[in-house]
Amino acid sequence: MFGTALIVFREVLEAALIIGIVAAATRDVPGRSRYIWAGLGFGILGSIIVALMAEGISAMAQGMGQEIFNATVLGLAVVMLAWHNIWMSAHGRELAANAKAMGGAVRSGAKAMSALAIVIALAVLREGAETVLFLSGIALSGESSPAKMAIGGIAGLAGGAAIGFLLFAGLLRIPLKWFFSATSALVLLLAAGMASQAARFLIQADVLPSLASPLWDMSSIVANESAIGTLLKGLVGYDAAPAGMQVAFFVAVLVAILVGMTWVRRGEKAA
Amino acid sequence: MKRIVMAALVAVSMVALADGEPEFRLVIENHKFSPERVEVPAGKKVKLVIENRDSTPEEFESKQLNREKVIPGRSTGIVFVGPLKPGEYKFVGEFNEKTAKGVIVAK
Numbered sequence: 001m002f003g004t005a006l007i008v009f010r011e012v013l014e015a016a017l018i019i020g021i022v023a024a025a026t027r028d029v030p031g032r033s034r035y036i037w038a039g040l041g042f043g044i045l046g047s048i049i050v051a052l053m054a055e056g057i058s059a060m061a062q063g064m065g066q067e068i069f070n071a072t073v074l075g076l077a078v079v080m081l082a083w084h085n086i087w088m089s090a091h092g093r094e095l096a097a098n099a100k101a102m103g104g105a106v107r108s109g110a111k112a113m114s115a116l117a118i119v120i121a122l123a124v125l126r127e128g129a130e131t132v133l134f135l136s137g138i139a140l141s142g143e144s145s146p147a148k149m150a151i152g153g154i155a156g157l158a159g160g161a162a163i164g165f166l167l168f169a170g171l172l173r174i175p176l177k178w179f180f181s182a183t184s185a186l187v188l189l190l191a192a193g194m195a196s197q198a199a200r201f202l203i204q205a206d207v208l209p210s211l212a213s214p215l216w217d218m219s220s221i222v223a224n225e226s227a228i229g230t231l232l233k234g235l236v237g238y239d240a241a242p243a244g245m246q247v248a249f250f251v252a253v254l255v256a257i258l259v260g261m262t263w264v265r266r267g268e269k270a271a
Numbered sequence: 272m273k274r275i276v277m278a279a280l281v282a283v284s285m286v287a288l289a290d291g292e293p294e295f296r297l298v299i300e301n302h303k304f305s306p307e308r309v310e311v312p313a314g315k316k317v318k319l320v321i322e323n324r325d326s327t328p329e330e331f332e333s334k335q336l337n338r339e340k341v342i343p344g345r346s347t348g349i350v351f352v353g354p355l356k357p358g359e360y361k362f363v364g365e366f367n368e369k370t371a372k373g374v375i376v377a378k
Contacts, residue, residue: 003369007365055343058342058346063349140326204350206316206351210354217356224334239337241337241356
């Protein structure tokens with residue numbers, strides 16, 4: 001039971017952190033909760049479908065289907081986060097300043113929200129599919145009673161959700177003056193971290209070379225398996241001993257989004 | 272022209288084969304790895320071929336190596352790791368962490 005709770009907690013944590021950031025970053029977008037729930041719902045539905053198709057996915061691409069699938073899901077999320085951040089750097093401030101008076105922003109806010117709903121759905125789908133596989137494995141082996149499994153699963157889910165909520169609540173306490181910068185920095189790092197994780201999957205599948213491996217090793221300072229390491233992995237794709245290719249992906253996405261944000265903001269001022 | 276391209280492709284794939292990374296086999300049975308200790312050369316990319324003989328899925332996971340891969344029941348999965356620095360790297364079967372444990376030793 002405790003084992004079940006722990007595994008479900010670990011799988012839920014990453015998705016919960018992402019939802020916490022998205023929920024905070026969009027607090028002034030009208031009607032955002034509808035989108036968050038929709039993302040969550042589609043993500044859960046998707047994870048059941050992916051779990052059912054797990055064997056098929058694994059067998060694709062000469063046995064590397066899972067890695068390609070994960071990298072694609074992460075890549076899509078990166079694009080959505082990038083688009084959101086660039087859009088917010090043009091409209092976010094007005095939105096925060098005067099949420100209700102802007103009819104037009106509500107409509108474009110909906111567009112930005114659908115991108116983030118997709119991010120949530122993708123995060124839930126990726127982590128959820130593994131949870132479904134794990135739980136169905138225990139259920140099939142008959143080693144644990146359904147009741148014990150359910151209690152463990154719910155406890156793990158609640159624990160992960162609680163941490164996501166703490167992050168959300170903590171972010172809301174940031175004064176309005178810095179709030180926008182803080183959340184867009186988090187979204188930026190989240191996107192770059194996802195890109196580096198996508199690279200890691202492609203290296204694991206031998207689709208990409210690792211370049212230098214490892215580029216550095218910080219295991220003695222913050223190990224991957226430590227609590228801080230786990231948290232940082234969810235937030236910024238932390239890896240104590242990353243391959244050069246992971247770092248290259250991280251930096252490339254970071255720079256690309258920053259350039260996009262600056263460019264859009266400049267266009268705004270000129271107009 | 273076609274022939275040249277073909278010849279080039281064959282040459283490239285032969286180089287790739289000759290340059291093949293060392294391969295290590297792991298078997299999962301009754302939620303246990305065998306062998307539980309795998310020695311691999313340091314400083315080289317290696318290929319782990321993991322056969323899951325159980326009927327339930329298992330997730331090969333090593334936090335230290337930052338690797339994770341679900342291996343469905345009765346199937347085989349491949350995971351590339353490294354090049355590694357000399358040292359010991361633990362791995363587990365995440366779905367049966369109590370019994371499925373092992374260590375990769377890079378020398």
